[in-house]
Amino acid sequence: MKKIGRFLLGFFVVALGLVYLSPIYIMLVNSFKNRAELYQNTLALPSSFDFKYYADAMEKMDFLQSFFNSLLITIVSCLLIVLFSSMTAWMLVRTNNKLSKFIFMTFVATMLIPFQTLMMPLMQFMGKIRDVLGIPMLNTHGGLIFMYIGFGASMAVFLYHGFIKSIPVSLEEAALLDGASKFGIFWRIVFPLLKPITVTVIILDVIWIWNDYLLPSLVLSDRALRTIPLSTASFFGQFTIQWNLAMAGLTLTIIPVVIFYAAAQKHIIKGVAAGSVK
Amino acid sequence: MSYNNNIEKRAYMNETHSYVKLKEGLIMKRRQDKAWFALFTIPTLFAFVTVVIIPFIIGIYYSFFSWDGIPANPKIFVGFENYAKLFGEQRFLTSAWVTTKFTVMTLVAVNVIGLSFALLVTTKLRVRNAVRSMFFMPNLIGGLILGYIWKFIFSDAFLVMGEVTGFKSIFFNWMIDPKYSLYAMVIVFTWQMAGYVMIIYIAGIGSIPEDVMEAAKVDGANFWQKLTKVTFPLLMPSFTICLFLSVSNSFKIFDVNLSLTGGGPNNATEMLAMNIYNEIFGYNNFGYGQSKAIIFFILVAAITLTQVAITKRKEVEM
Numbered sequence: 001m002k003k004i005g006r007f008l009l010g011f012f013v014v015a016l017g018l019v020y021l022s023p024i025y026i027m028l029v030n031s032f033k034n035r036a037e038l039y040q041n042t043l044a045l046p047s048s049f050d051f052k053y054y055a056d057a058m059e060k061m062d063f064l065q066s067f068f069n070s071l072l073i074t075i076v077s078c079l080l081i082v083l084f085s086s087m088t089a090w091m092l093v094r095t096n097n098k099l100s101k102f103i104f105m106t107f108v109a110t111m112l113i114p115f116q117t118l119m120m121p122l123m124q125f126m127g128k129i130r131d132v133l134g135i136p137m138l139n140t141h142g143g144l145i146f147m148y149i150g151f152g153a154s155m156a157v158f159l160y161h162g163f164i165k166s167i168p169v170s171l172e173e174a175a176l177l178d179g180a181s182k183f184g185i186f187w188r189i190v191f192p193l194l195k196p197i198t199v200t201v202i203i204l205d206v207i208w209i210w211n212d213y214l215l216p217s218l219v220l221s222d223r224a225l226r227t228i229p230l231s232t233a234s235f236f237g238q239f240t241i242q243w244n245l246a247m248a249g250l251t252l253t254i255i256p257v258v259i260f261y262a263a264a265q266k267h268i269i270k271g272v273a274a275g276s277v278k
Numbered sequence: 279m280s281y282n283n284n285i286e287k288r289a290y291m292n293e294t295h296s297y298v299k300l301k302e303g304l305i306m307k308r309r310q311d312k313a314w315f316a317l318f319t320i321p322t323l324f325a326f327v328t329v330v331i332i333p334f335i336i337g338i339y340y341s342f343f344s345w346d347g348i349p350a351n352p353k354i355f356v357g358f359e360n361y362a363k364l365f366g367e368q369r370f371l372t373s374a375w376v377t378t379k380f381t382v383m384t385l386v387a388v389n390v391i392g393l394s395f396a397l398l399v400t401t402k403l404r405v406r407n408a409v410r411s412m413f414f415m416p417n418l419i420g421g422l423i424l425g426y427i428w429k430f431i432f433s434d435a436f437l438v439m440g441e442v443t444g445f446k447s448i449f450f451n452w453m454i455d456p457k458y459s460l461y462a463m464v465i466v467f468t469w470q471m472a473g474y475v476m477i478i479y480i481a482g483i484g485s486i487p488e489d490v491m492e493a494a495k496v497d498g499a500n501f502w503q504k505l506t507k508v509t510f511p512l513l514m515p516s517f518t519i520c521l522f523l524s525v526s527n528s529f530k531i532f533d534v535n536l537s538l539t540g541g542g543p544n545n546a547t548e549m550l551a552m553n554i555y556n557e558i559f560g561y562n563n564f565g566y567g568q569s570k571a572i573i574f575f576i577l578v579a580a581i582t583l584t585q586v587a588i589t590k591r592k593e594v595e596m
Contacts, residue, residue, distance in 0.1 A: 114575060117334065117572060125333050269411075276523065
């Protein structure tokens, strides 16, 4: 009796999971259908798997170009956020004075500021830097990455800070007596210990930066520089009535996410659980 | 006597000598420490200050001016006029009201569904890990792309489903009805967030000690009693986090809003974040739009701080 009940519950839960993902199914099947077939029944499987809309969407979205742009921006931003924020957080934990407390509290407090409050003055200020100092902050990948470091710092420092507090100082003190520099101590002894939280920071930042739309839409204007969300938005604006083409385009954008999820699922779920404590 | 004195004197001199040396060393070390502190913190602080702190301050300054965003045109100081105006602007107030409704609806939907999912996948079912991955999946896809997928479903796919099944009272184009457009927003946001809060609830349920559950079982508690008397009180910390996350994320929603409804029909689903975006970059009211952005910040901060304070207090009571 109990076994049957458990089997039924398991069946029900799997069915629920499949229903939950039905939008993905609808997107997928309709990306293969021609117009007539699509309007006959949106839920049915396609009569044939025709990849012509994919080829078309790939070209119209500049998919490969925007994929590599997204990849570059996400990877470089994440690496630099990890590099700088971990160093900063360590220094703030190990320096016990008012200044480091003040800096840390500022990081935490600014997590409350929504992006919409900063976007306009940020663009003005970056424009000023470009005009006055000649540093191309706008419409360059470098400028965008710099902004991601600034925006990502608060959360990363916060997460590292909490983690580092739980690491005993004794190891570092022993190395200090052996004459190691702070730089050496951090990179050789401390940073390897931070691996679990580094994974969390990377996961959270990858999800955020890969999917971010508003900031890159304000910073990047050249077609050749666009990230995936930007090219999706402009593609969708043009082909909104051609649903099959649009669905093929959307499927393309989801493929990298699915691969990332399949490859790092355990880390992702752990990272999200650990990072949510903010 | 003099001999003794000499020794003392020598000892004293030795001491001062090493003391001076020590002090010099300390000063050196302190200077070095300061240099290390700077080296480790300045790169992050530099980016953080230029991208967050300075724009925040400039933003407050701009909110007291009337300006169309064109550098050549003058910024006219208007004091608190922008702020006075926005509290009388119908579209802004409607937007605030719609955002509030949306936040309340998603708060309930996200947490009820997320918690139910968590309870389902923490049973001893063999399929639990696979199903957990399925529920979490939508969270990885960006709000913009999710909105586009659902836009197709709520418009043309629903029309076709209505034709096929005959249930035209449910399956019609939701995107042309203001009320249903808002429901569509709630559904899509819930779809995205439920898996996320599920993960947090799973972690919370996992941290409940086994013996507490055993004790309840021995005492003859049924499923419902175990749930409400044991699980829920012990999940208070998870509730704090999840309520906080769903409230602040839904209050700040932008991407789904942009791609799913675009604020329509007739601005009926224009949330605050989008209203601010349109005011600044759509109508070029930079100063006025920025004053809205400052009010938006105050609202977000106030909501999240009170909410954390309230749930933290409850945690202690429990």
